Amino acid sequence: xxAVNESTSPPTRRQQIIQVAAELxxxxxxxxxxxxxxxxxxxxxxxALYKHFASKDALLxxxxxxxxxxxxxxxxxxxxxxxxxxxxxxxxxxxxxHVEFALTRPALITVQFRDLASxxxxxxxxxxxxxxxxxxxxxxxxxxxxxTDEPHARxxxxxxFGLINSTPHSARLDGDDMAGLxxxxxxxxxxxxx
Amino acid sequence: xxAVNESTSPPTRRQQIIQVAAELxxxxxxxxxxxxxxxxxxxxxxxALYKHFASKDALLxxxxxxxxxxxxxxxxxxxxxxxxxxxxxxxxxxxxxHVEFALTRPALITVQFRDLASxxxxxxxxxxxxxxxxxxxxxxxxxxxxxTDEPHARxxxxxxFGLINSTPHSARLDGDDMAGLxxxxxxxxxxxxx
DNA sequence: GACCTAGGTTAGCGCTCGATAACCACGCGT
DNA sequence: ACGCGTGGTTATCGAGCGCTAACCTAGGTC
Numbered sequence: 001x002x003a004v005n006e007s008t009s010p011p012t013r014r015q016q017i018i019q020v021a022a023e024l025x026x027x028x029x030x031x032x033x034x035x036x037x038x039x040x041x042x043x044x045x046x047x048a049l050y051k052h053f054a055s056k057d058a059l060l061x062x063x064x065x066x067x068x069x070x071x072x073x074x075x076x077x078x079x080x081x082x083x084x085x086x087x088x089x090x091x092x093x094x095x096x097x098h099v100e101f102a103l104t105r106p107a108l109i110t111v112q113f114r115d116l117a118s119x120x121x122x123x124x125x126x127x128x129x130x131x132x133x134x135x136x137x138x139x140x141x142x143x144x145x146x147x148t149d150e151p152h153a154r155x156x157x158x159x160x161f162g163l164i165n166s167t168p169h170s171a172r173l174d175g176d177d178m179a180g181l182x183x184x185x186x187x188x189x190x191x192x193x194x
Numbered sequence: 195x196x197a198v199n200e201s202t203s204p205p206t207r208r209q210q211i212i213q214v215a216a217e218l219x220x221x222x223x224x225x226x227x228x229x230x231x232x233x234x235x236x237x238x239x240x241x242a243l244y245k246h247f248a249s250k251d252a253l254l255x256x257x258x259x260x261x262x263x264x265x266x267x268x269x270x271x272x273x274x275x276x277x278x279x280x281x282x283x284x285x286x287x288x289x290x291x292h293v294e295f296a297l298t299r300p301a302l303i304t305v306q307f308r309d310l311a312s313x314x315x316x317x318x319x320x321x322x323x324x325x326x327x328x329x330x331x332x333x334x335x336x337x338x339x340x341x342t343d344e345p346h347a348r349x350x351x352x353x354x355f356g357l358i359n360s361t362p363h364s365a366r367l368d369g370d371d372m373a374g375l376x377x378x379x380x381x382x383x384x385x386x387x388x
Numbered sequence: 389g390a391c392c393t394a395g396g397t398t399a400g401c402g403c404t405c406g407a408t409a410a411c412c413a414c415g416c417g418t
Numbered sequence: 419a420c421g422c423g424t425g426g427t428t429a430t431c432g433a434g435c436g437c438t439a440a441c442c443t444a445g446g447t448c
Contacts, residue, residue: 013425027311028311028312029223029224029225029308029309029311029312030223030225031223031224031225031226032225032311032312034404034405034406035405035406035407036404036405044425044426044427045426045427045428046427046428047406047407047408047426047427047428048425048426048427050406050407050408051424051425051426052425055406055407056405056406056407113363114223114308115223117221117222117223117226118222118223118226151367152367152375154364154365155364155365155366155367155372155375156375156379158360158361158363158364158365159357159358159360159361159364159375159376159379160357160379161360161363162356162357162358162359162360162363163353163354163356163357163360163383164353164356165356166352166353166355166356166357167352167353169307169352169355169356170348170349170352170353171348171349171352172349173345173346173349178349181346181349181350181353181387182353184386184387185350185353185354185383185384185386185387186383187386188382188383188385188386189357189379189380189382189383189386190379191382192378192379192381192382192383193375193378193379207395228434228435228436229435229436229437230434230435238395238396238397239396239397239398240397240398241396241397241398241436241437241438242395242396242397244436244437244438245394245395245396246395249436249437250435250436250437
């Protein structure tokens with residue numbers, strides 16, 4: 001529901017918990033992190049979590065939905081802003097946004113495609129609906145810029161997500177260098193999908 | 195220790211268990227699958243597992259090591275076979291092999307980069323050692339074919355793994371079409387890494 | 389035909405986890 | 419001055435898990 005940056009408001013406790021939990025989940029997986037681990041990492045202990053989330057599953061759900069909403073909302077905004085500069089610029093904007101997100105929030109990226117299966121059915125459906133819209137944004141940009149048919153554009157989009165999302169596993173170059181590398185590889189890969 | 199295809203011998207029970215477990219782990223994650231789930235999927239019940247593996251962790255370890263050994267062994271063989279045809283052919287052979295593996299064994303690919311964190315320390319070390327050798331194989335081929343420096347080649351290799359490994363998450367085209375798409379995208383992405 | 393071994397069975401132990409209950413302290417509006 | 423909501427605490431419960439123990443075959447060997 002709430003976006004990651006609620007404009008100027010200081011981060012609420014829920015958001016703090018989500019951030020800390022994301023790091024732990026990324027390291028050890030959702031089922032590998034206990035409520036007590038979470039409390040310890042927060043400086044509180046154990047069941048304090050339940051003052052902010054109805055369950056451990058609800059925490060995961062909120063985290064995953066937040067990520068998907070951020071990706072979609074910012075992606076939509078940036079694509080629209082670049083649209084007047086042509087299809088290539090729009091695609092470049094999407095790529096730049098996804099690369100930026102993956103490099104600055106590796107934990108979120110990791111959790112998103114690692115622990116989605118652990119989420120409750122309802123949350124999983126919400127996330128997939130948002131993800132589908134995000135993919136459609138890419139598919140539109142790819143077909144416009146490269147001229148592929150839709151099915152290939154869809155598979156190519158997923159492949160490029162995999163390419164960009166690989167950063168958490170890779171011994172990193174420094175940030176800007178890595179961002180440039182990923183952007184160039186993504187553009188080239190997509191142009192080869194035609 | 196034993197490769198996936200022990201030539202002509204029928205699959206031993208251990209290998210059957212590993213295959214069945216891989217499917218379940220890929221769906222629900224290592225911690226999301228209980229010993230009893232495993233037994234049920236095997237047609238036996240529960241603790242029968244311990245006649246074949248010392249622990250649930252040992253099963254995961256054997257699975258992960260098997261995957262890494264297969265990738266490295268076959269990758270080494272194919273790269274050597276193609277080497278006489280030049281650097282581009284060697285790189286193409288590596289790409290073709292990885293694509294083939296990812297398309298025919300999606301569950302193994304998923305577990306490999308999802309549940310490695312759940313493995314015991316010793317197994318994790320073994321797997322990482324094998325993975326590192328596999329990456330070095332790619333780095334050598336990439337630097338020879340494209341002319342990048344080593345750090346960029348290493349990051350590019352990881353990115354291409356992510357690209358190819360994304361197939362389990364993608365609504366699939368038919369096999370050959372998907373394989374071709376991935377190969378083209380991988381080649382283009384690597385040539386853009388220079 | 390006795391015997392071992394490979395591969396199963398069920399019962400149950402001990403521990404960890406998620407979740408709840410009951411209680412407590414501070415800050416703030418009236 | 420007081421009441422109450424907010425966000426914490428500890429104790430505890432119940433379930434599910436990994437794993438072990440003890441026992442039971444069938445098949446092959448001498």
